[in-house]
Amino acid sequence: MSTEPTDPTQAFLDRWADIAALERASAVLGWDQETCMPPAGQASRGRTLSALAGLHHEKLTDPSLAELVEQAGAVAERGSAAHAQVREAQRCIRRATAVPGELARRVAETQSRSLASWQQARRDDDFSVFAPDLTEMVSLTREVADALVAAGVAARPYDALLDDYEPGMTEQDVAPVLASLRDRLSPLVQAVADSGVVVDEGVAHGTFPGPAQEAFAREVAVALGYDFAAGRLDESAHPFSTGFGPGDVRITWRWLDDDFRSGLFGVMHETGHALYEQGLPAAWDGTPIGGAVSLGVHESQSRLFENLVGRSRGFWEWALPRFHEAFPASGDVSPDALWPALHTTRPSLVRVEADEATYNLHIVARFEIERRLFAGDVDVHELPELWDATYDELLGVHAPTPADGVLQDIHWSMGAFGYFPTYTLGNLLSAQLFAAAERDLGQLEPQFARGEFGPLLGWLRTHVHEHASRYPAPELIERATGAPLAADDWLAYITRTVADVYGVTV
Amino acid sequence: MSTEPTDPTQAFLDRWADIAALERASAVLGWDQETCMPPAGQASRGRTLSALAGLHHEKLTDPSLAELVEQAGAVAERGSAAHAQVREAQRCIRRATAVPGELARRVAETQSRSLASWQQARRDDDFSVFAPDLTEMVSLTREVADALVAAGVAARPYDALLDDYEPGMTEQDVAPVLASLRDRLSPLVQAVADSGVVVDEGVAHGTFPGPAQEAFAREVAVALGYDFAAGRLDESAHPFSTGFGPGDVRITWRWLDDDFRSGLFGVMHETGHALYEQGLPAAWDGTPIGGAVSLGVHESQSRLFENLVGRSRGFWEWALPRFHEAFPASGDVSPDALWPALHTTRPSLVRVEADEATYNLHIVARFEIERRLFAGDVDVHELPELWDATYDELLGVHAPTPADGVLQDIHWSMGAFGYFPTYTLGNLLSAQLFAAAERDLGQLEPQFARGEFGPLLGWLRTHVHEHASRYPAPELIERATGAPLAADDWLAYITRTVADVYGVTV
Numbered sequence A, B: 001m002s003t004e005p006t007d008p009t010q011a012f013l014d015r016w017a018d019i020a021a022l023e024r025a026s027a028v029l030g031w032d033q034e035t036c037m038p039p040a041g042q043a044s045r046g047r048t049l050s051a052l053a054g055l056h057h058e059k060l061t062d063p064s065l066a067e068l069v070e071q072a073g074a075v076a077e078r079g080s081a082a083h084a085q086v087r088e089a090q091r092c093i094r095r096a097t098a099v100p101g102e103l104a105r106r107v108a109e110t111q112s113r114s115l116a117s118w119q120q121a122r123r124d125d126d127f128s129v130f131a132p133d134l135t136e137m138v139s140l141t142r143e144v145a146d147a148l149v150a151a152g153v154a155a156r157p158y159d160a161l162l163d164d165y166e167p168g169m170t171e172q173d174v175a176p177v178l179a180s181l182r183d184r185l186s187p188l189v190q191a192v193a194d195s196g197v198v199v200d201e202g203v204a205h206g207t208f209p210g211p212a213q214e215a216f217a218r219e220v221a222v223a224l225g226y227d228f229a230a231g232r233l234d235e236s237a238h239p240f241s242t243g244f245g246p247g248d249v250r251i252t253w254r255w256l257d258d259d260f261r262s263g264l265f266g267v268m269h270e271t272g273h274a275l276y277e278q279g280l281p282a283a284w285d286g287t288p289i290g291g292a293v294s295l296g297v298h299e300s301q302s303r304l305f306e307n308l309v310g311r312s313r314g315f316w317e318w319a320l321p322r323f324h325e326a327f328p329a330s331g332d333v334s335p336d337a338l339w340p341a342l343h344t345t346r347p348s349l350v351r352v353e354a355d356e357a358t359y360n361l362h363i364v365a366r367f368e369i370e371r372r373l374f375a376g377d378v379d380v381h382e383l384p385e386l387w388d389a390t391y392d393e394l395l396g397v398h399a400p401t402p403a404d405g406v407l408q409d410i411h412w413s414m415g416a417f418g419y420f421p422t423y424t425l426g427n428l429l430s431a432q433l434f435a436a437a438e439r440d441l442g443q444l445e446p447q448f449a450r451g452e453f454g455p456l457l458g459w460l461r462t463h464v465h466e467h468a469s470r471y472p473a474p475e476l477i478e479r480a481t482g483a484p485l486a487a488d489d490w491l492a493y494i495t496r497t498v499a500d501v502y503g504v505t506v
Helices: A008-035 A039-060 A063-075 A081-098 A101-124 A127-150 A157-165 A171-195 A210-224 A260-278 A295-309 A313-326 A335-342 A356-375 A380-395 A421-441 A445-449 A454-463 A473-481 A488-502 B008-035 B039-060 B063-075 B081-098 B101-124 B127-150 B157-165 B171-195 B210-224 B260-278 B295-309 B313-326 B335-342 B356-375 B380-395 B421-441 B445-449 B454-463 B473-481 B488-502
Strands: A231-235 A241-243 A249-253 B233-235 B241-243 B249-253
Touching: A008 A039, A008 A063, A008 A081, A008 A241, A008 A249, A008 B008, A008 B039, A039 A081, A039 A101, A039 B008, A063 A081, A081 A127, A101 A127, A127 A157, A127 A356, A127 A380, A157 A171, A157 A356, A171 A356, A171 A380, A171 A421, A171 A488, A210 A231, A210 A249, A210 A260, A210 A313, A231 A260, A241 A260, A249 A260, A260 A295, A260 A454, A295 A421, A295 A454, A295 A473, A313 A335, A313 A445, A356 A380, A356 A421, A356 A488, A421 A454, A421 A473, A421 A488, B008 B039, B008 B063, B008 B081, B008 B241, B008 B249, B039 B081, B039 B101, B063 B081, B081 B127, B101 B127, B127 B157, B127 B356, B127 B380, B157 B171, B157 B356, B171 B356, B171 B380, B171 B421, B171 B488, B210 B233, B210 B249, B210 B260, B210 B313, B241 B260, B249 B260, B260 B295, B260 B454, B295 B421, B295 B454, B295 B473, B313 B335, B313 B445, B356 B380, B356 B421, B356 B488, B421 B454, B421 B473, B421 B488
Parallel strands: A231 A249, B233 B249
Antiparallel strands: A241 A249, B241 B249
């Protein structure tokens, strides 16, 4: 037999390779399912993914692995990468071990049933079709959260859920940030509505053939730094990005023929995600700290490239000549004329179609509702009413049907409570990182105007990507920006933007 | 915890699901690697596949699995499907357990090295670059074969190798069949060369745009019965088919712009493979007997559709109007005028470019050489000379360089000795099955001429596909055709064909 490595960190990392391989295989099968798999492959693919998940759980909870990790922990120097490997491994192991197999099995079963009844409820536009399974899902998720608290993963149930997506963040960290957003954004959005200003979006409309949109989007992605030798672009029903190590990070997109914004900003968003994954250090590939550190940090990269780069005047000074070349039928338009059409703001019902300014109010609404759900202040059957009241209050809109209201998101049907806040954390962090990068690099828009996106990407590589999960997200954010996560930079950005487009300030 | 099933067969099949999932995941990753994966993903993909292979070995050799299988075997009724499940499971377990882990690791390491030096040797056109690694590969493969013999997998080392690809077949079964081919084919090919007849292949040449070739090939595949809702067609450097259960069976192709035969017959070949996999019973998906029974039977399906259907006059009576529609620039041609260009015969150097008649002589050559290698009659450094002498004798051709001679195939570099005969077994069986189908269904070519491919496919479903690995291949062949595998039907077919095209008989 091959000799066991004597370095205890290497010994557990060797064992971790199996866990990484199972995760990676599932990720490739997931990508394939969304982009390539023929419809008749569905049932068998489901069984395969479920078996891989079981094997992953088995390997992660193997007591001999925990022992190897502990041995490595005993000798790892505080602050070293080895120490971080042990920390992350123990976090994963602790989460996996805390949830009894029987509970995990019931969650998985309820997820499939709940997903189906959510889909049915949307088709029927009837929340009551979904309510029983959602009640069960909430109850099981609470059991999971309690088990995680009992295992010391987090101090309180909602924190235990949040920790799955945003390790190290607690409700107590998130709540004041979201409250400050709520306080500032609601009046801002109201002021825009009251301003009576209507932005002419005609410059964004026209006929944009799919192949030309794809060619243009590819040109933009390459300019931003996306490496097609380590990636690819495909069509899918819902755009996403997925990475199988820094050498293989794929993005997908869809587009509208009559409005270029949907396809282009979708690609720029996914490119932001993908640049993060392509920038992860190859040396840590397949190790506990080798992946992205949190969903919030991931979303900060996508939002930064989509919004702070992609909707900037500087970017369009560089992009417009290329845009006119790609779409000769589009009229000649200046960055200043285009700019307002990239920053329209109006209260809307559906989160995934929301604009920059209102988007975070959709998240605030969900955060407030799911907090109350997990605090036991509200029952599932009260959700539709609570949803409508919250939207009335925050956005001043009222969904005519539950399909556009409380039933619009898939997350709760999967038991993904604690997930929504990461979207807003990402938005806020994108502006905080952008501001920090400008402190180091000077104003970025003039650089974009010259097609120079390299300095920004280089800065993100050095301050975010290269660290993968070496530091917990809160520490990474402080190291990169000099401060804890806060709403200030983003609020300054959105206030400036809205003032510019709508002439209103709050 | 979930309760254990009380049916002992179900108990071991539940455990087998993990093994099937690991195989399937590797297969999807393999397909992705050939069709989608960006180049920079190579290294990480290699590590993932290697880890999955390790997990597969671990699961397959877990003593508790063997115990479950034994318990199932104790109660399975002889002749039942459960009995076949036990037989197949034990075969897989015995093969996996027989080879010590350390030996398997050395084989895997030597494979990578040997593959690299084979590629280098081809570039340098120098066998001596490859010889040391090939020597090591032969020696390790012999160790593996000895271990398999010691474990009772087969009686003799070469049989143990053959058994991996063609379970139940032995050198003693194969040798007389290949000898009869050799005796009949060599003079036939010589007679063709002496005839002086030159077939006009101009009808197959022209300009065939890729998209039109693809549309035509898809139309043909659908007509033969390939279900695109359970499959897809992609481009790849080397055409192949791969199945992830009957609901997801994919084919790939490539084409030449100036000769339609390469692309079309490639797709028909892979369609034959894919029809087999799409016809496997869904109920056995992911169980030991759920897959194709042997490489030879697999190849019989591809060759049947490629050659006995695709090169028949009947097929072209149906296909030619569609062909002319797909390629309006092609001149009007009759099935009789096209037919000789689909059956040209000439001795050639390279197996993968060989025609129907000469192809099996390439296999006979390899079979004779590798038998002598494993009998210890010949050393690796003597291979180039032996290769040239064998080709001189069988085909009357002499490779100007080793790259077109002894270095042309990848198989030996991977240690895949015993693989080549399955190609010929498939060729022979295709004709034997075709003849048996005609005994039941009447003459098939008139049916093809009317576009009726369903009866043939239905017959193959009933007699081959639906049985998956329920019966060992030799038994399946006897059940389907009423006789053991023999060369007679194929020899009758090729003799008739050659006589028709070249006017020669032997």
